[in-house]
Amino acid sequence: MKCYELQGPNGIDGLALVDKPVPEPGEGQVLVRLKAATLNYRDLLTVKGGYGSRQKFPLVPVSDGAGVVERVGPGVREFAAGDRVIGSFFESWLSGEPSADKMSRALGGSVDGVLTQYRIFPRHALVRTPEHLSDIEAAALPCAGVTAWSAVVKFGGIRPGQIVLTQGTGGVSLFAIQFAKMCGARVIATSSSDAKIERVKQLGADFTLNYKATPDWGKKAREWSGQGVDLVVEVGGVGTLNESIRAVRIGGTIAFIGVLAGPPPSDSRLPLMVMQQQRLQGVTVGSVEDLQAMAEATAVHKMKPVIDRTFAFDQAKQAFSHMESGTHFGKVAIAID
Template identity: 70%
Template sequence: MKAYELQDASGISGLRLVDRPVPACGPYDVLVRIRAVTLNYRDLLTVKGGYGSRQKFPLVPLSDSVGVVEEVGQGITKFRPGDRVIASFFESWLGGDPTAEKLSRALGGSVEGVLAEYRVFAESSLVAAPMHLSDPEAASLPCAALTAWCAVAKFGGIGPADVVLTQGTGGVSLFALQFAKFSGAQVIATSSSEEKLAKLKAMGATQTVNYKKVPEWGKLAREMTNARGVDLVVEVGGVGTLNESIRATRIGGAIALIGVLAGGAASELRLPLIVMQQQRIQGVTVGSVDDLRRMVAAVSNNKMRPVVDRIFPFEAAKEAFNYMASGKHFGKVAISVG
């Protein structure tokens, strides 16, 4: 089979297309023929060695895929050849609270990823893909979508009376907007691009803010909610945007801390405001297989369709990485494998 390997931490240039044997299927394994994969910002960090000692080279990168069951072991009961499946980001986190052991096996990081024609998975880590989604759409669910789902539905508990603030137009932020909207909530969405703000509005954002034109967008978000503040901020910027997120959040509200896309100094954080307003900051690290099943059910029931910006052929995987690194995309960047 064909697969891409990261030979070292030299960046996208370190990706090599290689020949590997099709992995053997054990008695409790499922051999999946990969049909599509999608990229996350985490994958850009991985190709640059951003996951440190947790990744070993050579490594097949990427965590998100959809595929068709090719072969099952004798002990498999839930799946059969021909079933279309997606795999959990964390292979060993089946449910409950996270532990070091449950988080120890992350696809495309601490263990081999999915940028290959075939991969063997444990039956327990697989979930049936929503029938109404295309392969690239289904392949976008395991990491970015599940992270957004856990932020909005699991930890945020967002409902019709709530207001959610999303940052930018990456995969997590767009999924968060979609999940918030079919929960009945209002959404304030930010971007530095007027063109992208128009697209966010078309997706259902109640109000939008250009954070380049309005650097103190947290103050504006409060004004947009009649000085109350938003119920949840889906925070993907990290320290560089956290102060404005704190300013935007209502008394007793929550900030789902997911990414570290923006810079900034931690010493300048408005920690007293978090205390005085009794705000909660919740770290979100994808989710469990149980969480993935719940999210897939919600996606299917609401007939939600992920936003896929562009699909690259398997032979152009490096171009897909470079395109994502350019920041020009709106939604997910996918690679067709089949």
């Protein structure tokens, strides 16, 4: 089989296409023939060595993949050859609260990922692919989809009529818009591109802001919403946290996910967060149970992930470069088979 491998934090050019034998599934294991993968910003950081001591080398990168069961090992009754499946981001986090042990096996980081033609999964880490989704679409679910689900549904507890603010047009943010609308919420979406703003309107965004043209977007979002928004899906990190705090209502929540916007400003508004009893909730993907719940909701509502562009397997480096450019709208995909 062919797979991509990193020998060290050598950047996109360090991705090497190598040959390895197809592994055999053991007790309780499933051999999956990967059909598709999608990229997250975390995958780009991993290729560049941004995960430090948590990374192993050599490493097969990328966490999010979907495929078809090739064969199963002894004791596996849940799956059979031909079943379409997706793998959980954390292989050992089945349900409940996170822990160091549960989060110790993260695909494409501490263990090999899915940028390969075949991979062994433990049976408990697989979820059936929703029937209405293609393999490319299903491959968008494990990281970005579950992260947005955790932010909006699991921790945000969003209900009809509430207001969610999203940042940018990456995978997590677009999923967050879709899940918020699924819950009956109104959405404020921000972007630096007027062209992308027109596209998020088509996804259902009720109010939009160009954060370059409107640097005080948090204040504007608060004015539009009245008393402030119920939830901010914060993918920028400390660089955008001040405006998120300004946007959130008293008692509201900031789901803190990303690190995209650089260093924190000098005029921190953290004291305002205290005075308004806001909640800062860290979100790191979720469990197999969360993936299952999200997949079921996606199937009921026939919701489809937004795919920006699909690259061939031998174009994996171009896929990473395209993501690095920041011009994408939604998920960047790689067709493996």
